[in-house]
Amino acid sequence: MPDTTVMVEGGEMRIAVLSGKGGTGKTFLSVNLAAAAKDAAYVDCDVEEPNGFLFLKPEIEKEESVEVAVPEIDESACDGCRSCVRFCRFNALAFLKGKPRVFPELCHSCGGCSLLCPKEAIRERKRAVGVIEHGRAGGVSFLSGTLNSGEATGVPIIRQMIREIPAAPVTVIDCPPGSSCSVMESIKGADFCLLVTEPTLFGLENLKLVLQLARTFHKPCAIVVNKATDSTKMMEAAAREFQIPIFARIPYDAELARASAQGNLAAGRETFRPIFLNLLETLKGSEEKEA
Template sequence: MKIAVLSGKGGTGKTLVSVNLAAAAEEAVYIDCDVEEPNGYLFFKPKMTKAEKVTIEIPYVDENLCTGCRKCVDFCKFHALAYVGGKLMIFEEICHSCGGCVLLCPQKALSEKDKVIGEVQKGNSGNVNVITGILNPGEASGIPIIKKLLDDKNEGRKYTFIDCPPGSACIVMESIKDADYCILVAEPTIFGSHNLNLVYELVKLFGKPHGVVLNKCLEGENPSEIFCLEKGIRILGKIPFDNELGTINSNALISVRESEKYKDMFTSLLKDITREVQHEAAIDSKW
């Protein structure tokens, strides 16, 4: 069962929810797809078992074969190639690794070489297998690392929790494409409801079953809750704006391992989500 946890922006509590749901399960896999700034490992503090470099292929020019026709330069929409002073220049930092320039070169002057863009780290923390993607600073895209994270097989684990990047860009789409269910985490503000709408539109586009967890809840009006009621979105749970939870979280500890109150809350939330996923699966099987 693959459960993706999303938010319209950073800081809403996406990692709080995904880390604690994984810890509340009897056994789980936690995958941190927020490769530009992963932080789930700070809570789990896993015992590392494996690290693997992730590479992409980028063009390499044989200057003896290049005639300066500039067909590759004209082709590249990312402006990663330029022909200056009788020499082809390749700007690796903005190359998106599409391989089109290599295919197009009439002189076969371009070939490809591997470039390391980051790594995948694996470890264990109690009942949770922790898998973290780390993108090197300045790289154009984290999608190759996310593909590697999600391609790994995790047989024998009932739950896989995918801690997605914030927002609704391509890296988020890549993170949720194979998810069975999406949890949208939102704050109780007008800005929070606006960002909730971004990820809501995304999961609708992908046809993913979904529900909302409202974080940092206080007494009074909650614009994100109003948004859910207006759109008919199921509210899976509400996390209060609470000093105890804030202290535990700021100390990089896992709430379900530190507090019976929050262990009960996230265990109950996990049961509700499991029922939702099973219900959706039953509906799909009828069709």
């Protein structure tokens, strides 16, 4: 296979890839950027439905459980004052039929209830909410989180993955779709946000959501138009209106669709490799300009 790598110099750069909805091409862009960059790290933060492994096909080296602290109440010590119930903003605690009740799936593990309890009737226990896989795919360090079924939020898994990202010149963070708390956690430590969109009215409306999120966190960002046709006037007009550049246009192409459906990387193909190499160089130039 021809060499598909490019070295981004000048320190580490963390790139968060966002989209306003699923199916836009966020993971497609993320895995191909990671594959095209030398000594890269890929982090799949879409913990409810991770699928980066389908393309990178990593060799998994380690799996770790992610645990959170949840309250456990000693009913013999509880006097029913309800201080904990009034404190909890997430409705993870209740007092039903004269007894305290904990809903662990709603708990955000803040620990406030145990601190407030005047009778010291609340202690914390660990509860598993998901797993993180560590591996390698050629020159790419691979991290992927999976949320256990029935859990309310993947934030604890994402937070732990972000802490464990290995040093690499380029880190690509494949964010969950939309603009939820999980997405916010994914982009906190990013240096740059790539906003993936389609050249449709629906794509435009979802682009506005993630652009607003990126700007709320004061992140520099740019647009990548996926499934681009000859006419991109709508997205070009939107880019001018939002004062945000378009860094890349990925064509609406049957060969690309076939490669994705088969779980193959477009960055390994001579026809499409320049798209991702040029995008990495553009990001490098943007980083140097910001510095």
